[in-house]
Amino acid sequence: DAKTTQPPSMDCAEGRAANLPCNHSTISGNEYVYWYRQIHSQGPQYIIHGLKNNETNEMASLIITEDRKSSTLILPHATLRDTAVYYCIARVVSNQGGKLIFGQGTELSVKP
């Protein structure tokens, strides 16, 4: 699985868009990019995933560069409840179980 690199921390003003970058320069063609977040003392929460096209759901948008070497998770209107650690994961989809491995992630602080 490709190594992912994220900034350790970011701040965002409430109501503004939060753009969280992830670098995965060694990603292979069959690796998907998944994003999770974990609010303090809670279980991780799945946000979104993609392969090469941009994706959007009710929580966020995922923009993947054309060369797939990086991606950005966008929270369009951040709220205080979006304060969490955000994890970017690159995984080959297989029938070998589905173990998630979280790196250090980005600690996003949304400020009033």
Added chain:
Amino acid sequence: DVKVTQSSRYLVKRTGEKVFLECVQDMDHENMFWYRQDPGLGLRLIYFSYDVKMKEKGDIPEGYSVSREKKERFSLILESASTNQTSMYLCASSGGVLVLNYEQYFGPGTRLTVT
């Protein structure tokens, strides 16, 4: 919405006790997982199951066992609790289609303290 529930939010047990952690999901998911999460060590997979009565070892199965008698329920058993099993235990589930293996839905976690 997918709902994954865990039997306890906080649990305190004594060394040597047998401990049962229960997890129930309501989305008819094929796959279920048990992880533990410790500061500095991240998320580590203990066991997973991709079908009723099926189980596979994860990265750290020693000292644990699991049971999946019904599709919706996946139990983690600590045969003889030890202090190094003090941790946050997280249950997750996902659908059976391959791309969904990593679209996992987590419970709130059980913070287990072994004294």
